[in-house]
Amino acid sequence: ETGVTQTPRHLVMGMTNKKSLKCEQHLGHNAMYWYKQSAKKPLELMFVYSLEERVENNSVPSRFSPECPNSSHLFLHLHTLQPEDSALYLCASSQDVAFTDTQYFGPGTRLTVL
């Protein structure tokens, strides 16, 4: 149903682990995003990529490292995370980075940091 897929859907990791989240969009869009959604808090925009170039980095700690090898794929590399990083990580895409463009979200990766 969704044109945006994310893997894995669930991830449990220790604070010393290194893992990566993957997002793929099949919509031919030029822009991709990473969001963090914590309980009782609004979605927080983390990174924005347009045509594989990062255009926004919303003051995210360096333990989160994004990578956009092409306009269809987006990764979020994780290392030395903290328990407060446990959240739902959502990927989204839109045609372009434009004020009127609809964002299409993936199902998310539910991350638990022990």
Next chain:
Amino acid sequence: RKEVEQDPGPFNVPEGATVAFNCTYSNSASQSFFWYRQDCRKEPKLLMSVYSSGNEDGRFTAQLNRASQYISLLIRDSKLSDSATYLCVVISAGGSYIPTFGRGTSLIVHP
């Protein structure tokens, strides 16, 4: 003051009721406005954009009040399937593209 504020609810209404949510924003330079719907443990999906002249899509009506800096969503003849969290999204002009989400308003429609 938070950039985008919503009453978290929950709004608990019977089927067939009319319910309205408001969302206030603090940045007067805000340019685009949207309502997204998020079902429990699912991703957000666009419900409707909010235009300056207001817009209607079936049972849903969205309006923008720039003077008072809020947008509204009206749902008529509520259905059980309308139960969800409704997220307000505001995108501001001025160089940086940063969509700002509200916390969402929870709606529960009961039989």
